[in-house]
Amino acid sequence: MVTEQHIRQALAKIAAPDGSASLAVSPMLQGVSVQGDKAYVTLQCPADQVKTFEPLRLQAEAAVKAVAGLSGALVMLTSERSGDAKSTAAQPGPRAAAGTARKLVPGVKHIIAVASGKGGVGKSTTSVNLALGLQTLGLKVGMLDADIYGPSLPRLLALSGKPVVSEGRILEPMEAYGLKVMSMGFLVEEDAAMIWRGPMVMSALQQMLREVNWGDLDVLVVDMPPGTGDAQLTMAQSVPLAGAVIVSTPQDLALIDARRGIAMFQRVDVPILGLVENMSYFLCPSCGSRSDIFGHGGAMHEAEKHGVAYLGGVPLELEIRERSDSGRPVVATLPDGAHSRIYKAMAQKLWDIVNGTPVRKTPKIVID
Secondary structure: OOOHHHHHHHHOOOOOOOOOOOHHHOOOEEEEEEEOOEEEEEEEOOHHHHHHHHHHHHHHHHHHHOOOOOOEEEEEEEOOOOOOHHHHHOOOOOOOOOOOOOOOOOOEEEEEEEEOOOOOOOHHHHHHHHHHHHHOOOOOEEEEEOOOOOOOHHHHOOOOOOOOEEOOOEEOOEEEOOEEEEEHHHOOOOOOOOOOOHHHHHHHHHHHHHOEOOOOEEEEEEEOOOOOOHHHHHHHHHOOOOEEEEEEOOOHHHHHHHHHHHHHHHHOOOOEEEEEEOOOOEEOOOOOOEEOEOEOOHHHHHHHHHOOOEEEEOOOOHHHHHHHHOOOOHHHHOOOOHHHHHHHHHHHHHHHHHHOOOOOOOOOOOOO
């Protein structure tokens, strides 16, 4: 079995440009991870010298790929600048985004982050159906799965296989239901455990943002990982986000974490576009009675408290779960259904907010 030590032995044969004995002991080497028969390496270099160090990256990648027992290897370049996620997280005083250049992603007009304070609230399902809802407005939409440790979009959109790599190491996004999609789930096995340190996560996100041929998009919807960690800070500091959508259940415990998510994005000067209450209520399929299993209206009250938009509530519904698990999201496969109308109404409200236009009044959707 290939181990981290085998990878370091391969890197020991490469001279380090910083004067170290080899790349294996150089401060440039930020991380080594072996997942099954694949290896991942992160090298750090100055932000303005990425092109200069590209030959070294290729040399290191070739050396790692030559290790017996590996079926693939990925060597990534990352850089650390003043005001990046690592340094600003340790300094609570200044804004985390201060001093950091937020560069546009070519061809992408608006980037919307869909986030949650904790896992298990249906954020990824909401992200997919919101993206499809935006598409029904005539918009060109893409999706980026920023959850490096637990990517969900391949399963939710029934996508498999590897992205095509074009000239200049640019990845071609996968496509499903008219959406352009990129996810770490296309690059690693579904059951692989991603044991990566922060710099490796940040580097992977930068590559999936800027080394993908997104083409011309009106909106790029980013399915964020739960919590308030490296991925969130990387997105907030790297690109000018149009804003963030926070997904929560009505449960008090989930709302506590939602508040943390709101506070984090506000701290890094990212607007909160609105809150979504998922699993808002349950309608018994047999008797039709309604049960507020996790409470009801908590996200709406939280939105009012923070002075942000309440985009709407989605019921706890078996059909939404079944279609999500099988890669057939309801907005795409049941476009005229009651649940699809909920997501479409939220997408319309969201797009109005992003455009700065008056929010249109949408009819209240009641599911019998």
